[in-house]
Amino acid sequence: MRYLPKSPADRAAMLKAIGIHSVDDLFSPIPAEYRLTRDLDIPRQMAESEIVDWFKQRAKENGEGYTSFLGAGAYSHYRPVVIDALVQRGEFLTSYTPYQAEFAQGTLQAIFEFQTMISELTGMDLANASMYDGSTGAAEAVMMAVRITGRHSAAIARNLHPEYREVLNTYATHQAIPLKTVSFTDSGQIDLKELEKAVGDDTACVLIQSPNFFGTIEDVEAIAGIAHKRGALLVVSIAEAVSLGIVEPPRTADIVAMEAQSFGVPLGFGGPYCGVLATKEKFVRQMPGRLAGQTVDKNGKRGFVLTLATREQHIRREKATSNICTNQALVALMVNIFMTVYGKIGLRELAKQNLAKAAYAADQFSKHAEVLFAGAPRFNEFVVETSEDPYAINSRLLGHKIVGGFPLKKFYPELGHAALWCCTELTTRSMIDTAVGLVAESERSVRSMKDAEPEEVAR
Amino acid sequence: MKHMTRKATRHISQNEGLIFEKSSPGKAAWKLPPLDVPEVDTAKLLGKQERKDLGDMPEVSEIEIIRHFTRLSTWNYAIDLGMYPLGSCTMKYNPRVNEFVARVEGLANGHPYQAEKISQGALRIMKTLSDCLLEITGMDAITLQPAAGAHGELTGMLMVRAYHQSKGNARKKILIPDSAHGTNPATAATVGYAVENLKSNDCGMVDVAALAAQMNEDVAALMVTNPNTLGVFEQEIHKIAELMHAKGGLLYMDGANMNALVAKARPGDFGADVMHLNLHKTFSTPHGGGGPGSGPVAVKKILAPFLPTPVVVTKADGTLGFEYNRPQSVGRVRAFYGNFGMFIRALAYIFANGPDGLRQTTEDAVLNANYIRKGLEGVYDLPYSTPSMHEVVFSDKLQSKKGVKTMDLAKRLIDYGFHPYTTAFPLIVAGALMIEPTESEPKEELDLFIEAMKSIAEEVEEDPQFVLDAPHNTRISRLDETAAARKPVLRWKPEP
Numbered sequence: 001m002r003y004l005p006k007s008p009a010d011r012a013a014m015l016k017a018i019g020i021h022s023v024d025d026l027f028s029p030i031p032a033e034y035r036l037t038r039d040l041d042i043p044r045q046m047a048e049s050e051i052v053d054w055f056k057q058r059a060k061e062n063g064e065g066y067t068s069f070l071g072a073g074a075y076s077h078y079r080p081v082v083i084d085a086l087v088q089r090g091e092f093l094t095s096y097t098p099y100q101a102e103f104a105q106g107t108l109q110a111i112f113e114f115q116t117m118i119s120e121l122t123g124m125d126l127a128n129a130s131m132y133d134g135s136t137g138a139a140e141a142v143m144m145a146v147r148i149t150g151r152h153s154a155a156i157a158r159n160l161h162p163e164y165r166e167v168l169n170t171y172a173t174h175q176a177i178p179l180k181t182v183s184f185t186d187s188g189q190i191d192l193k194e195l196e197k198a199v200g201d202d203t204a205c206v207l208i209q210s211p212n213f214f215g216t217i218e219d220v221e222a223i224a225g226i227a228h229k230r231g232a233l234l235v236v237s238i239a240e241a242v243s244l245g246i247v248e249p250p251r252t253a254d255i256v257a258m259e260a261q262s263f264g265v266p267l268g269f270g271g272p273y274c275g276v277l278a279t280k281e282k283f284v285r286q287m288p289g290r291l292a293g294q295t296v297d298k299n300g301k302r303g304f305v306l307t308l309a310t311r312e313q314h315i316r317r318e319k320a321t322s323n324i325c326t327n328q329a330l331v332a333l334m335v336n337i338f339m340t341v342y343g344k345i346g347l348r349e350l351a352k353q354n355l356a357k358a359a360y361a362a363d364q365f366s367k368h369a370e371v372l373f374a375g376a377p378r379f380n381e382f383v384v385e386t387s388e389d390p391y392a393i394n395s396r397l398l399g400h401k402i403v404g405g406f407p408l409k410k411f412y413p414e415l416g417h418a419a420l421w422c423c424t425e426l427t428t429r430s431m432i433d434t435a436v437g438l439v440a441e442s443e444r445s446v447r448s449m450k451d452a453e454p455e456e457v458a459r
Numbered sequence: 460m461k462h463m464t465r466k467a468t469r470h471i472s473q474n475e476g477l478i479f480e481k482s483s484p485g486k487a488a489w490k491l492p493p494l495d496v497p498e499v500d501t502a503k504l505l506g507k508q509e510r511k512d513l514g515d516m517p518e519v520s521e522i523e524i525i526r527h528f529t530r531l532s533t534w535n536y537a538i539d540l541g542m543y544p545l546g547s548c549t550m551k552y553n554p555r556v557n558e559f560v561a562r563v564e565g566l567a568n569g570h571p572y573q574a575e576k577i578s579q580g581a582l583r584i585m586k587t588l589s590d591c592l593l594e595i596t597g598m599d600a601i602t603l604q605p606a607a608g609a610h611g612e613l614t615g616m617l618m619v620r621a622y623h624q625s626k627g628n629a630r631k632k633i634l635i636p637d638s639a640h641g642t643n644p645a646t647a648a649t650v651g652y653a654v655e656n657l658k659s660n661d662c663g664m665v666d667v668a669a670l671a672a673q674m675n676e677d678v679a680a681l682m683v684t685n686p687n688t689l690g691v692f693e694q695e696i697h698k699i700a701e702l703m704h705a706k707g708g709l710l711y712m713d714g715a716n717m718n719a720l721v722a723k724a725r726p727g728d729f730g731a732d733v734m735h736l737n738l739h740k741t742f743s744t745p746h747g748g749g750g751p752g753s754g755p756v757a758v759k760k761i762l763a764p765f766l767p768t769p770v771v772v773t774k775a776d777g778t779l780g781f782e783y784n785r786p787q788s789v790g791r792v793r794a795f796y797g798n799f800g801m802f803i804r805a806l807a808y809i810f811a812n813g814p815d816g817l818r819q820t821t822e823d824a825v826l827n828a829n830y831i832r833k834g835l836e837g838v839y840d841l842p843y844s845t846p847s848m849h850e851v852v853f854s855d856k857l858q859s860k861k862g863v864k865t866m867d868l869a870k871r872l873i874d875y876g877f878h879p880y881t882t883a884f885p886l887i888v889a890g891a892l893m894i895e896p897t898e899s900e901p902k903e904e905l906d907l908f909i910e911a912m913k914s915i916a917e918e919v920e921e922d923p924q925f926v927l928d929a930p931h932n933t934r935i936s937r938l939d940e941t942a943a944a945r946k947p948v949l950r951w952k953p954e955p
Contacts (some may be wrong), residue, residue: 002815003552004823005901010824014830014902026829027723029692029846034729040722045813048556049726052563054810055803058584063577070570073794080489082524084562087747090539092531094553097749098535100879100934101940102870105532107748113478116950119515126949130750132606135794153473163794170790174620174651185647217508246501248510266562269581270571270795271606272751284947290749295943297935305941313609313645314884318654323645326607326739330747337741340478340524344516344903346489352501353494357502360496398574406572429495 001045037284062269067431068403071381071422072213073134073161073239074270075262077350083337089328097290097329101305107329108304111292114336118241119337121347122238122256123249124278128289130332131324132257135164137275138207138237139171140322141257141290144277145205145233146255147321149288153178154205155198155232157190159212161239162411168207179206188216188373188383196226203232203331210236210250211243214420215358215381216373224252242337242424243379245351247340254280264338265331274331285311288322350425354380357423361432365421368440372418381422383408383415386439387446390419393439402435461925463916466541466907467876472934475530479951482517488524515953519636534934535748536878542904544831546850546881546893547640547688549718549740551824554811557743557804566803571795575780581799582779585771588806589755592736595817596714597727598757602766602799608715610647611735611754612682614767617789618733618758619680619709620650620767624786626707630679633711636665638689638885643682643713652679659887663689663843667698674706676765679732684713685726688893689843690828690850692719709733709762717741717898719825720848722818733758738798742805753801765790823898824849827905831894834909838916842888849897855890858916861923865890868915868936871929875911 006014015023027035046054057233068076083103087093091106098104111129118127131137142154154172156165165181172179180198183191190208199206206227210218220236227234233254238244241262250256261273285308293307313320342350358380362371365384372383384405386393394404405419414420423432427439501509519527536543543550561567569581589601605611614813616633623629633647636657638871657673660666665683674681681703685693693699700710712726718741720726726734738744738753746752758766768788769781781796789823812820827850832841832851840856855865869879869892896905918926930936 001812001819003554003811003816004819004898010902011826014826018826018829018833022825025847026822026825027792027847029694029848030699030720030724031694031729034697034724036722036724036728039814040817041594042814042817043587043810045816046810050558051807051810052560053565055560055566055584055807058580059563060722061577061583062565062569062580063573064565064568066573066577068570070572072572074571076568076570078858082488082521086525086532088527089532090528091535091537092528093558093745093747094538094543094550095535095549095748096543096545096548096746096878100536100869100873101874101938102930102935103878104534104748105551105934106533106535109475109477109534110528110748112949112951116479117475117516119950120516132751133794136606136610136792156519161794163791166791167793168732170792171788172650174617174649176651217505244510245513246510247505248508249833257566266567266800267570268561268567269569269799271793272753272798272800284949291947291949293943294941294948297938299936301935302600303935303938305938305943307940307947307949310944312641314641316645317641318644318648319642320645320648323609323613323642323649324607325609325640325642326737326746326752327750328606329749329751330745333748335522337528340517340519340527341483341488341521343487343489343518344513345518346487346491347513347516349491350489350512353491355501355504356494356496356499359499359883362639374706377508394574398577403570403573403577425491428828432496444808 063187066403069405069421069434069435072406072420074267075240075424076267076426077242077262077424079264080341082341083334086337087333092333093331101303105303108292110333110336112304114332115292115338117188118276118278121244122258122278123251124256125281126284127276127278128287128291130328131275131277131289132328133271133273133275134237134239135167136259137277139168141235141255141277142168142205142207143175143287144255144286145235146226146284149204151202151204152176152200154207155180155182155195155203157182157208158238159184159188159190159214160207160209161213164237167274187375188214189218189376190223192222195252199226199230199232203230205233205235207235207237209239211240211379214373214383215378216376217247217378220250221252240379242351242354245347246355247379260335262426263335265334272328272331274328276333286321288324290327353425357427358382361423364432364436368443380424381420383418383420385418386443388442390415393442396442397438400438461672464875464907464910465915469932472533473530475527477951478517478519478527479515481519481523484518486518486520487523488519492713509791514733541876542896542900542908543878544880544894544896546895547715547897549897549898551743552899553743553745554808557807560807561800561803579777579779582771584802584806586779588802592755592757593808595721596734596757597725598659599760600763600766601755601757603755603802604767604793605754605756606793606798607750607752608735608737608754609642610792611648612642613649614792615711615733615756616646616650617766618762619711621789622762623679631677634673634678634681636683637683638687639684640713640715662845663691665699666694667695670699671702674702674708676706678708680709680711682711682713684715686716686848689852690847692848696729702936715740716849719821722814723821733762738801738805744801744804744807747779748839751798751801753798765789820898827896827898827900830905831896831909835912838913840893852888853892854888855892858919859890861919861924863919863926865892867927871915871926872911873930874932877908877911
């Protein structure tokens with residue numbers, strides 16, 4: 001076995017040193033009836049070349065070479081090659097959580113820089129070293145708000161990512177946190193009047209997403225006003241991190257729960273991604289997750305350590321702020337390098353390109369189909385309603401090697417023929433024109449069919 | 460220097476400031492292609508929502524970024540540099556082919572919402588990994604969705620709760636041995652259960668008589684790590700399972716130490732009802748400075764209806780798909796399907812090993828731990844003489860007579876070119892030194908480690924203060940953690 005660094009002679013020498021004859025003696029604590037005496041029924045040992053071939057075959061079955069207009073919480077942005085060049089350095093890739101600070105300053109300083117940039121971008125005072133992803137981060141933020149306020153319910157925007165809502169439901173059920181769902185208006189934004197009614201004296205927080213699941217940007221200040229008036233906190237979830245380059249961050253929020261996948265993390269069929277929590281300084285001791293802090297060594301030299309560990313499970317056990325232990329460190333490093341590459345000016349220019357592409361695409365689509373929620377500003381996603389079921393359209397687009405927008409019916413039955421389309425800096429004008437052309441064609445054919453059957457229309 | 464071994468030597472290490480200290484206006488590491496659609500008026504599109512300024516974000520060039528992160532990386536210790544004997548963390552070799560296949564186009568770029576028709580490759584990977592893990596654990600059904608071990612625990616305990624609820628009573632508490640990882644009690648609390656501590660016996664194992672006395676119909680489950688955190692196999696595990704089952708309780712096995720059992724014994728055979736695996740421990744996916752992990756949860760048939768949605772199923776036409784309609788499911792624990800990139804790596808590892816390789820791996824891991832135990836017995840106090848599996852726990856009892864504690868010994872070990880072992884855990888051993896070499900260490904590295912530990916023990920006798928002041932050879936000396944926690948500085952700010 002090529003990963004095992006011992007010769008038979010080494011093993012024999014070690015057994016002799018221990019004073020036993022066979023390695024089986026070391027397994028004698030396992031009762032004999034539970035010892036496995038056969039080979040596991042799994043594929044045989046493979047050569048590296050066979051492994052590579054197997055996975056390349058799987059990649060071929062996995063939609064290689066398609067043009068995609070999918071976003072909906074997972075975004076396709078260009079990943080500068082320096083990211084993988086650096087995160088594959090063994091000193092980052094194969095090191096552990098930096099508990100032994102003297103021997104892990106590289107990871108610790110990188111986390112400190114990550115925390116700084118996330119704070120800066122989100123408009124918060126501080127950020128943690130990462131959470132699993134945007135969905136669990138949002139759920140942890142709600143539980144954090146419950147701890148801070150001592151209140152027990154939460155108001156959740158219906159235009160928050162539906163899978164984030166599902167995860168929150170799972171977490172909240174056993175924490176006895178009732179969730180009130182607040183609907184959206186014709187602009188796609190949260191219904192402020194309904195929100196006003198939903199927030200009461202036992203509301204720990206309002207949880208919204210901006211840009212929301214439909215791609216429209218929420219009036220965070222107005223929502224914060226409603227929440228704060230009743231003593232509730234505002235938690236803002238951000239699924240498309242690139243928006244922060246051009247969209248004002250939610251400075252009036254109390255907690256920002258972000259999915260940073262857009263910052264240099266591969267789509268990877270849904271993970272690993274990089275959740276982050278950012279918050280106000282006064283709430284830091286209720287925040288879950290690891291934190292790197294600056295300090296000095298015995299000689300007064302600057303260094304970094306994991307700090308405020310008394311919040312965490314390995315110290316506090318059942319009284320910890322969360323059970324989280326392993327986080328997404330290496331993915332956070334990808335995010336970190338991405339933020340460093342684009343920086344102060346590049347992130348804004350990148351976001352501007354996303355804005356321009358989506359604006360162009362929405363404009364083109366609107367000539368042939370209905371673009372919903374046009375009354376509010378949006379970033380790089382928009383909702384297109386067609387005459388035909390978007391699943392049917394998408395299935396035709398697949399034939400042209402195009403993956404169409406995300407059909408919303410599954411989560412929003414009332415938006416039966418609507419789909420969520422996304423454009424990023426990687427979406428070219430010709431891709432947009434081709435997709436719009438195909439959708440226009442299908443719209444025309446549905447319309448002409450309808451014209452031919454006037455009774456259908458009348459019904 | 461005092462005693463030193465052949466492992467480490469002094470070496471130039473570059474100084475490097477924070478990236479923000481290198482920033483100056485006009486430098487850039489990015490270049491966008493020309494915009495092929497009309498420019499937009501951002502003020503018109505966004506109004507008051509337009510962001511004008513990104514504050515203190517850095518402006519640096521590409522070479523500075525490469526040097527910055529490369530220099531930082533050289534301040535880290537890593538498995539690639541040498542033995543990383545962190546007990547319970549299982550710092551084994553992370554094969555490079557895993558990284559390679561995870562980056563194959565088509566897998567790395569797959570969107571989680573692309574149609575199942577063009578996701579068959581990803582689904583096949585999930586199905587194949589699931590099948591392998593079920594065979595390895597001896598369980599019946601599995602979810603790959605949890606993002607890490609603790610997240611797997613949460614998922615498992617949610618299923619325990621849902622199971623009891625389906626019987627009409629969710630029950631009130633979870634029994635947890637005093638040797639358990641901190642995540643266990645934290646998880647039980649998150650799911651709304653009270654935690655009841657279970658004392659270990661003189662051998663460091665679950666006290667079966669105490670368990671019999673504590674077990675009743677209020678107890679939903681026992682969470683047990685096997686081998687436990689002392690590296691000891693719970694020899695009466697089948698009795699423990701019987702005791703739990705007799706009163707309608709479930710046995711949760713924390714699979715953090717599954718690397719001691721793979722291909723040698725299967726939890727499903729000895730009575731576990733639900734367990735999580737840590738793909739970043741047992742199945743070689745990298746720790747990456749703290750994550751990402753992946754924590755699949757495997758269960759017996761009785762718990763299968765409660766698995767999170769969706770689950771991967773084979774459809775009538777032979778293709779694979781996701782099944783969402785599972786009325787008894789605990790729901791979702793994460794968006795999308797889990798840390799898919801880790802599934803690829805873990806499966807590549809299983810392929811590289813095969814049944815024979817996995818068995819040899821487990822045997823070598825246990826052999827290495829016992830070789831260290833033999834080498835250091837008598838030099839360090841061994842609080843439990845019960846046989847060790849994949850890790851061995853010593854204590855600082857002998858050295859603390861000179862005022863030197865486990866953390867001090869650990870810091871001195873850094874000077875010898877080794878990462879410290881796990882300190883002060885498990886809690887049932889005062890001043891614990893928890894050592895797990897894994898199968899990845901050659902005999903020479905183990906000999907150097909034993910030599911280093913012996914040398915440190917001698918230093919404690921001759922000059923304890925020298926050990927207390929360690930590390931001596933690192934870029935920075937011991938850091939003031941108290942100051943860091945008292946007045947937290949958690950981000951950089953420009954000089955006023």
